[in-house]
Amino acid sequence: xxxxxxxxxxxxxxxxxxxxxxxxxxxxxxxxxxxxxxxxxxxxxxxxxxxxxxxxxxxxxxxxxxxxxxxxxxxxxxxxxxxxxxxxxxxxxxxxxxxxxxxxxxxxxxxxxxxxxxxxxxxxxxxxxxxxxxxxxxxxxxxxxxxxxxxxxxxxxxxxxxxxxxxxxxxxxxxxxxxxxxxxxxxxxxxxxxxxxxxxxxxxxxxxxxxxxxxxxxxxxxxxxxxxxxxxxxxxxxxxxxxxxxxxxxxxxxxxxxxxxxxxxxxxxxxxxxxxxxxxxxxxxxxxxxxxxxxxxxxxxxxxxxxxxxxxxxxxxxxxxxxxxxxxxxxxxxxxxxxxxxxxxxxxxxxxxxxxxxxxxxxxxxxxxxxxxxxxxxxxxxxxxxxxxxxxxxxxxxxxxxxxxxxxxxxxxxxxxxxxxxxxxxxxxxxxxxxxxxxxxxxxxxxxxxxxxxxxxxxx
Amino acid sequence: xxxxxxxxxxxxxxxxxxxxxxxxxxxxxxxxxxxxxxxxxxxxxxxxxxxxxxxxxxxxxxxxxxxxxxxxxxxxxxxxxxxxxxxxxxxxxxxxxxxxxxxxxxxxxxxxxxxxxxxxxxxxxxxxxxxxxxxxxxxxxxxxxxxxxxxxxxxxxxxxxxxxxxxxxxxxxxxxxxxxxxxxxxxxxxxxxxxxxxxxxxxxxxxxxxxxxxxxxxxxxxxxxxx
Numbered sequence: 147x148x149x150x151x152x153x154x155x156x157x158x159x160x161x162x163x164x165x166x167x168x169x170x171x172x173x174x175x176x177x178x179x180x181x182x183x184x185x186x187x188x189x190x191x192x193x194x195x196x197x198x199x200x201x202x203x204x205x206x207x208x209x210x211x212x213x214x215x216x217x218x219x220x221x222x223x224x225x226x227x228x229x230x231x232x233x234x235x236x237x238x239x240x241x242x243x244x245x246x247x248x249x250x251x252x253x254x255x256x257x258x259x260x261x262x263x264x265x266x267x268x269x270x271x272x273x274x275x276x277x278x279x280x281x282x283x284x285x286x287x288x289x290x291x292x293x294x295x296x297x298x299x300x301x302x303x304x305x306x307x308x309x310x311x312x313x314x315x316x317x318x319x320x321x322x323x324x325x326x327x328x329x330x331x332x333x334x335x336x337x338x339x340x341x342x343x344x345x346x347x348x349x350x351x352x353x354x355x356x357x358x359x360x361x362x363x364x365x366x367x368x369x370x371x372x373x374x375x376x377x378x379x380x381x382x383x384x385x386x387x388x389x390x391x392x393x394x395x396x397x398x399x400x401x402x403x404x405x406x407x408x409x410x411x412x413x414x415x416x417x418x419x420x421x422x423x424x425x426x427x428x429x430x431x432x433x434x435x436x437x438x439x440x441x442x443x444x445x446x447x448x449x450x451x452x453x454x455x456x457x458x459x460x461x462x463x464x465x466x467x468x469x470x471x472x473x474x475x476x477x478x479x480x481x482x483x484x485x486x487x488x489x490x491x492x493x494x495x496x497x498x499x500x501x502x503x504x505x506x507x508x509x510x511x512x513x514x515x516x517x518x519x520x521x522x523x524x525x526x527x528x529x530x531x532x533x534x535x536x537x538x539x540x541x542x543x544x545x546x547x548x549x550x551x552x553x554x555x556x557x558x559x560x561x562x563x564x565x566x567x568x569x570x571x572x573x574x575x576x577x578x579x580x581x582x583x584x585x586x587x588x589x590x591x592x593x594x595x596x597x598x599x600x601x602x603x604x605x606x
Numbered sequence: 607x608x609x610x611x612x613x614x615x616x617x618x619x620x621x622x623x624x625x626x627x628x629x630x631x632x633x634x635x636x637x638x639x640x641x642x643x644x645x646x647x648x649x650x651x652x653x654x655x656x657x658x659x660x661x662x663x664x665x666x667x668x669x670x671x672x673x674x675x676x677x678x679x680x681x682x683x684x685x686x687x688x689x690x691x692x693x694x695x696x697x698x699x700x701x702x703x704x705x706x707x708x709x710x711x712x713x714x715x716x717x718x719x720x721x722x723x724x725x726x727x728x729x730x731x732x733x734x735x736x737x738x739x740x741x742x743x744x745x746x747x748x749x750x751x752x753x754x755x756x757x758x759x760x761x762x763x764x765x766x767x768x769x770x771x772x773x774x775x776x777x778x779x780x781x782x783x784x785x786x787x788x789x790x791x792x793x794x795x796x797x798x799x800x801x802x803x804x805x806x807x808x809x810x811x812x813x814x815x816x817x818x819x820x821x822x823x824x825x826x827x828x829x830x831x832x833x
Contacts, residue, residue, distance in 0.1 A: 215801050273797070277805040284809060287816040297820055298778050301813065302769055305782055309789050316796050 147198055150208030151219035151268040154190070154229055158182055158257035158264070166254035176244030179253040183237035183260060190230030191593075195223060219268040224597045228380045229264050232373040235461050236260050238576075239369040245569040246472045248289075248363035255289050256369065263377045272388075273315045275381050279345075279374070280308040286370050292361025299354040300370075307344035307351075310337035318389065331391055338385070338392075339401055345378045346439065348405040349412045352432055356416070359428030364475065368468035371431055372461040379438075379457060383601050399443045406439025407534060414538030417545040423471050423500060424481040426549065430467070430507035430542040434460050434515065437535055441522045447598055449525050454594045456518035459583055460507065463515050466576040467503030470496045473569055483549050488557025490550075493565050499573040501550050506580050508542035514580045517587035610670065614661055621658050622753070628655040629757050630735075633764040636780050637771065638727045642687045649780050650680045652761070656787050659754055663795040668803055672790065675807045679783060679814040686818040687776055730767060738763050749795050761788025779817030786810060 161182050168175040185201060189208065192199065198207045211220035221229070236256055243252050259282050266278035283304030290297040317334040321327060344351040359367050386393040413433030420426040434456070441453035473496035475481055478489050490497040502513060509519030519539065526532040583589065608616075620628075628651065635648035653676025660669040738759045747755035765785025772778055790806055 217801070273802070274805075277802070277809070280809055281805070281812060284812040284816055288819055291823075295773060297816075298773075298775055301816055301820075302778065302782060305786065305809075305813065309786075312793060313796070 147205045147207045147210065149210040149212035149219075150189075150206055150221050151264075152212045152214075153201070153204075153206045154186055154221075154264045154268070155219070155261050157186060157261075159261040162254045162257040162261070165257060169250045169253055172244055172247065175253040176240050179257055180237045180240035180244075182257060183233045183240060186260070186264075187230045187233035187237060190221075190226045190233065195221065195226055217274055218270045219265065220270060221268055222600065224380060224383070224600050225267045227593060227597055228267050228376055231458065231461070232263060232376055233260060235369060235372045235465065238465060238572075239365050242365055242469055242472070242569065242572050245566055245572070246365070246469075246476055248365045248472065249291050251291075252289050252363070252366055255285055258285050259289075259370075259373070263373055266377055267380060271315075272381065272385060273312060276308055276311040276341075279377065279381070280304060283308075283374070286374070289366050290358055290362040290370065291366075292363075294357060294361040296354070296357040296359075296361030299357045303344055303351060303354045307341045309341075311341035314338045314341070335392065335395070335398065339398075342378065342382055343405060346375070346382075346405075346435065347409070347432060348439070349408040352409065352412065355432050356425045356428030359431065360422065360424035360481065364424070364427070364468035364471040365465070367427070368461075368464045372464055375435065376457055376461075379442075382442075387601055393445075399445050401443075402439050403443030406436045406441075406443060407531070409433070409436030409439060410535055410538040411436070414541030416541075418541035420545050421483045421548075422481045423474070423483070423486075423549055426504065426542075426545050427464075427467050427471065427507075429545070430504055431460075431464060433538045433542050434463075434507045434509070436538065437509070437519060437522050440531070440535065441525065444525055446525065447602075448521070450598045450601060451591070451594055452518055452521035452525060454597060455521065455587065455590065456515075458590050458594065459514040459518050459587070462576065462580050462583055463503045463506030463513065465503070466499050466573070466580050467507065469569070469573050469576060470498070470500030470503060473566060473573070474500060477565075483552040486549070486552050487555040488553075490553040491557075495565055495570040495573050495577075497550075497553050499577055501546055501553075502577055502580055504546035504549075505543055506584070508546065509539040510543055512581055512584045514583035514587075516584050610666055614666055617658060620655070621662050625655045625659045626753050626757050628652075629659075630760055633761050633784055634731050634735075636784055637731045637764050637768050638724060640723070640777075642776060645777070645780055646680060646684055646687065649683070649783065650676070652784065652787060653677065653680065656757075656761070656791055659757060660791060660794060663750065663754065663791075664798060668794070668798075668800070671803070671807065672794075675810050676787075679810055682811075682814040682818050683776065683779065686821050690776075690818075690822040727771065730771070731764065734763050734767050735760075747792055750792055754791060758788045758792040761785065761791065763788075775817050775820040779813065779821075782813060782817075783810065786813070 161178060165175050165179050168178065189199060189201060189206065196209045198205055200206070208221050208226065211218055240253060240256060262278050262282035262285065266275045266282065269275050269278060284301065287297045287301045290300055314334045314337040317330045317337070321330040321334070324330065347355045355371070358370065362370070386398075392398055410433050413429045413431070413436055417426055417429035417433060420429060438453045438456050441449045441456065471481065474486065474489055474493060477493055478486055480486065506513035506515035509515040519535070523532045523535060526535065632648040632652040632655065636645050639645055639648070653673055657669045657673035657676070660672060738756070742752070742756040742759045746752055747758055750758065762785050765781045765783070765788060768781025768784060769778060772781065794803065
């Protein structure tokens, strides 16, 4: 029986070279990468955890831990759902990249990133989780590509975030042998705050998000944002669960609320001012992530449920926006509002996806983003805070509607290029999912509530 | 053939003040000088000097491996700078005195801007030196001796300064690697585990590859031609 963690780390890593060889043959590369991610997602999202499963005749015991070089890798319920979630996102992204190319390296390196992030989720020691996250971040630079500075900024921010996170575990261990020295914990908390703030793009460490969104192929950007964000949040929650001194410190949660509020305000304001769909995506994401952090800052079961629901629903909005943008960018050759006049008539489904995805990130009704936003508004204790969140979403929505007015505008250009059929069908599927989740958010609630129960120490 | 301990014994003179001074000079050169050859030579020397200093704190074999990784990193960056189309362009511009010219165009103007740029970088590096000196006095680093603590602060600060002053991938890479070298000098004695050292080595190597990739590949090649 193969231990689950070993299987989930080794499978994508073993198939990455095969996919690399096939990378210029888009169809087999995309299908192999996507099938791998789907198999992993199916394995992780299929309860119960303790029951061994068979994958193509190969017995896998998900709950069986494994020790590699003295480091333990194991899967708990929240880890299992997180790995399943990121694999599902990867599977959809790989499949879409078959029809709208996102760079030849996306398939093999996407699998490598899945393996590394899986390891970051499953390794018990925080120090090694940080190292895996760092290496995954460096590998992501190769797929972020782009002509601008997005990839360089991402490399720098991931590296700068890692360094304080590497020192913090040593300080915490040192405190265990010097329990009188409370300053050690203070330093550790500060270092953790800096590291997580940089990884979660909290203001003022937010510049890389819009740079990556503008530079990277859109689906790659959505993939990188969704998967890394989910893993970073999980490690943050695990950290709060493991160290009671951290979870019982009200300043930690105040900091989360403040950081989230700043992100939401800055994201909303800057999204409103954008004249480019790539950057708009970045700031919309910033605004949405800000709301998640504000919710986490309230440390209650309801707040944690709302935050995790938002993480899941955000990935749908994000992927939908990215898919629409990928088609628009490919056909129109630009993200800038100035160059997109009349695109809606030529690319109606891509336009619908782009706009609906952005509105979902803004938390507008009937979209996937709405139920979680609504749940967050309801837990906010003051009207001012709720208003700030609401205005942040409105900023994103207005930015998007400004773009839509250009897309619907008149153009003299007569393009013979048609909307790519399969890509459009995938966008249509995502639109249905986005609206479906907006109308029936309870689909994901049972799974999310199970995860929330495992963090009962954090969610008081 | 001399063994590693014998070689290190002969080089013991370099594991104290001369190595610190060397690190101060190499990191400053990376910030101040724009020519990639000099910067890369400084980075190579920096890896060797940091390795020599580390022999005082960690197993010499591990320190030697860190130097070897540094050598690999420098080879990758050298090949990138030598053959990357963008870098060749800047090399030609550099040869004709047009470096950092911006829109000013004329040769005397170019020299003036270049001189102003050099003076500015030098001035900022000197200010950073003062900050590092007072930081290392007021907040001495735990575990490592004061002189090595100063070197850690110096490398990390000047690495950060390089990141702030440049947009070129190759130069950004040198700044980042300088910062990480400073961090490793502090961190290696804290976490002597071989697996952590291995991970840090992999990270250094991958950063060099990523920088080489970003500096070399043209946007069209990188996106597979779809943009």
